[in-house]
Amino acid sequence: MRMSVIGCGYLGAVHAAAMASLGHEVIGVDVDEGRVAALSRGQAPFFEPQLDDLLASGRATGRLRFGTRIEDAAGATVHFLAVGTPQQPHGPAADLRFVDAAVDALLPHLRPGDVVAGKSTVPVGTAARLAGLVHDRGATLAWNPEFLREGWAVHDTLTPDRIVVGTDSGAAGERAVAVLRDVYRAAIEAGIPFLATDLATAELVKGAANAFLATKISFINAMAEIAEAADADIALLAEALGHDTRIGPRYLGSGIGFGGGCLPKDIRAFAARAEELGRREAVGFLHEVDAINLRRRDRAVQLVVDALAGRVFGRRIAVLGAAFKPFSDDVRDSPALDVAVRLRGLGADVVVTDPAAIDNARALHPQLGYTSDRDEALRGADAVVVVTEWDEYRRALSPAHAGSLVRGRVVVDGRNCLDAAAWRAAGWTYRGMGRR
The missing domain is CATH 1.10.1040.10 (N-(1-d-carboxylethyl)-l-norvaline Dehydrogenase; domain 2)
Structure with missing residues (x-):
């Protein structure tokens, strides 16, 4: 099936590559020329395991292309909307400007019978508002929310827990459901549940x-x-x-x-x-x-302060982790960077390390110290804070090895991912988040 993916950020790039790997002919469209150039070379502009291989495979077969012109989407049977819906700058509600712009740009290129499938996370009622615009072109709007975990996005796209498709009732909606069943035929035949719902329910599921x-x-x-x-x-x-x-x-x-x-x-x-x-x-x-979630960041900082007997100013603190989770380079609303910034605000000399997210972290918070070398971050530190549970911190870092580098022998386990008994037995001051 020929399909387009409008928006080739994290969600769209993964979805486009995954659909091509299933045998579909896919054109990904994005306004960011640099992003499109990287994807066209087979290089993901962000860190996601397995994605580069999927991109290379799609290019090699000729089934996967990327471009910046919305006109390139013309002729596709299914158009997936995969643009971002960030939080509004001055309030908690979702900013739908990118969704609205994508639909407006796509409308002139729709044909009767086309299916526009929204994957972006939107407030309930958004699809109902957009459905009339799409229907006026003879096409049908469906909502097909994504359920991706960063670090597992390729796996979650190809073998999801469930597939949800919301449409209006009637013949057009039934046809759209049938088309999307065909899109996801491999997953359905593998036993993945397929749920057909109304538009509002599909929006609410995510x-x-x-x-x-x-x-x-x-x-x-x-x-x-x-x-x-x-x-x-x-x-x-x-x-x-x-x-x-x-x-x-x-x-x-x-x-x-x-x-x-x-x-x-x-x-x-x-x-x-x-x-x-x-x-x-x-x-x-x-x-x-x-509130509870944000309060935990306060508690992590307080554990560092307490472990250093209140003497934080001028002390060197190694923060292990910059990404918000392992197997990702995403630093948006990262607890790790939040803790690092707060400690620096108390006068600490903070050095952040991460296997994948250093460049993104530095661009966001240039005032912090950075190194991609874990041991360099540890060397001479008065305290260590583990905030992203990468394997090289959670499993590969031993108390003995860290002790040869760290001056203060203080570790704050922000993810409760270390062996507390082993670190204490090695003479460290260990502080966990609710652990004895």
Whole structure:
């Protein structure tokens, strides 16, 4: 099938490459000339495992192309909208300018029978507003939300947990569902659930999923606060909870909390839209979920201050991690960088290291010190803060090796990912987020 992907940032580039790998003919369109040039060379403009291989394969087969002209999308049967929906500069609601601009640009190139499939995360009601514009061109609007995890985006696109397609009722909607069933035929034949819904439900699925995940993370971090006060161990508490099949172990990792370009802004936009619909009381808990999450960053900084007996000014602190999560170079709303900036604000000499995100971090916070060499960051440090659980910090860094480099033998485990007993046995002052 011939298809276009409008917007080739993180979501769009992965989706375009994945669709080409399934045998579809794909044209990716983006206004950023530098991004298009990199993708056309087979180089992802961001770090995502397996994506470069997928891009190279798509180029080699001739099924994957990228360009800057929306006219190149003409003739496609399906047009995927994959543009960003950031938080508005002066409020929590989603900024839909890029979605609206993409639809406006695409409209003159639609043919009767085409399907426009929105993948961007939008407030409920957006699709209903856009559907009439698309229908006036004889095409059909569907909403097909994404459920990607950064670091696992290729896997999640090719083998998702579920595929959700929302359309209006009627023959046009049924045809759009049939077309998208064909797009995702390989996944459906592999047993992936396919859910056909109305437009509003499809929009709500993504927001509701993120709200639930954020709530689960903030719940265990709230329990970590109580565990600290009660001298309990949050790691053991989370393990015990996870054995309850009604709860499960996933997303019960306590620590510094969530960040990135999706979860924080999506739960804020979800709550803002609910309030616009007159249902503020239904999402009141999300404001506390957000507050708990941000409070964990305060706690990580305080643990460093306490471990250094209040003497932070002029002390060298190594911050291990810049990306908001491992296997990513995304530094948007990164807890790691937030902690680093706050420590520098207290007068510390902060050096940040990360395997993939140093360039992005430096562009965002040039006032911090940076190195891609972990040992260089550790050398001479008075304290170490682990804030992104890359394997080279979580598994490959031993207390003995760190002790040969670090002056202060103080470690703050912002992700509760280290072996606390081993570090303490080696003579370190260990501080975890709710761990004994």
